[in-house]
Amino acid sequence: MTALKQFQRLEATGLWRPDPDAQRREVIVSLGDATLTMSSTSGDILAHWSLGAVTRANGTQVPAIYHPDSDPGETLELPADETEMITGLDRVLRAIDRRRPRPGKLRFYLTGAFVVGLAAGAIFWLPDALERYATTVVPPVKRAEIGAKLLTHITRLTGQPCNTPDAREPLKRFSQRVQPSGSVVIVPGGGFTSTHLPGAIVLLHRRVVEDHEDPDVAAGFALVEAARARASDPLAELLDWAGLAASLQLLTTGSLPDSALADYAEYIMTRPARLPDAAQLLPAFAQAELRSTPYAYALDITGESTLALIEADPMRATGSRTVLSDADWVRLQGICGS
CATH class of the missing domain: 2.30.29.30 (Pleckstrin-homology domain (PH domain)/Phosphotyrosine-binding domain (PTB))
Known part of the structure; x- marks a missing residue:
């Protein structure tokens, strides 16, 4: 924290x-x-x-x-x-x-020498190498700053995050339940269902909480995004999409171009939804003591494309550990107001 x-x-x-x-x-x-x-x-x-x-x-x-x-x-x-x-x-x-890391002059010179050495390397190797290096040296505080800036660009497309007073504490408890080290943000619009951003931010569309009576569904969407962020660094995904110039600017100035963030915001709001990989996600459901079946049926009401999440549900016998109390869930469902 x-x-x-x-x-x-x-x-x-x-x-x-x-x-x-x-x-x-x-x-x-x-x-x-x-x-x-x-x-x-x-x-x-x-x-x-x-x-x-x-x-x-x-x-x-x-x-x-x-x-x-x-x-x-x-x-x-x-x-x-x-x-x-x-x-x-x-x-x-x-x-x-x-x-904060305090690299000093030596770190500055070493980073400069590293960049110059890479520039002399093979042209097809350089972009991937810079991206890997950038994701290694960027500290958590800077990741959080990048995630917050990206969220600002996203909310210009989706509307400001939902935050009615009665739902603030339930949202905090919901966030702690599904990813204690990060946060969950709910927005009112956009053509997406769920995604994740650098800085351990999980983004959910309002319909994830409004259209389902079982809180395990919303918890499942948030849990899956948190698991995907652990499996594939969201900052690396951003840099891979933004290209070599963005990685160089991040290394030399500590920031990313606003234009790149704005374009990436549009991209993640419109990219096709990915079907879950059951083998990777089922351990996360088990660790969180959360049923995977409600999430699977929310993705596909027939269950055909998500059968593995249904048949191998790790909490089928015992049920989920409580996500939210009934009163908190009702308040969270009203987080976007009318």
Whole structure:
């Protein structure tokens, strides 16, 4: 987890401005596990910052002013009376800063020499080698930042993540149930059902929770995406799609081109759904103590193409360990509102 445990549920009131020319707007600020979220008083999410990419602009002065590393024009101001949030957020940012890799000049020169050496290598070997190297050296904080930026581009196509107040805690419990080290995000639109992003983010379409009465179905979709992310690095998938230039930019500047992220967002929203590989997924269902049968029938109501997940269901005899209480499941089903 990125955030310190004692500060994981903090909320405060602040003033948010998306750019220097915009009016400041009163928002509800929520400090999460790995993100800082700004929401309107009605519950709509206005901004979603990765904690690994947040900077305090004015030292110890109050009101405290924060902004994303990549966009100092977008600011969040916390007033002096929100001391608990200011103290908590500053401690979290200091903790993240202590954990950052500090490569120094030697690392810089070694990376430069490595890139130059690769450039002199075989042209067909270079792209794969750079991609593998990039995925090896990119730290978790940077992966989370890339995932958050990609999510921003995706939500321009799908609508902002669903986040009604009553469903926030059930969503956290649902996320912990299916992938304790990551998060689950539910969006209202798009031509997809489920996918995964760098930074251990699982993305679900609203119909996954709204169209099925059994919570094991939604848990199955989220579990499968988390398992796919472990089996095939989502950052490697992104770099493989974006090409050599994106890998070079990530290695030299620590960021990916916005154009590449925008194009990739469109791609993953429209790529054909993949049928599950039962041999790879059944151990994940067993470890999570979750039935695979409801998920299999949600994919194919006849069960013909997902027969292996039905016949070899590891929890057929005992049933699933509870995903959510009935009350929490009903609240989660209403997360996107009307």
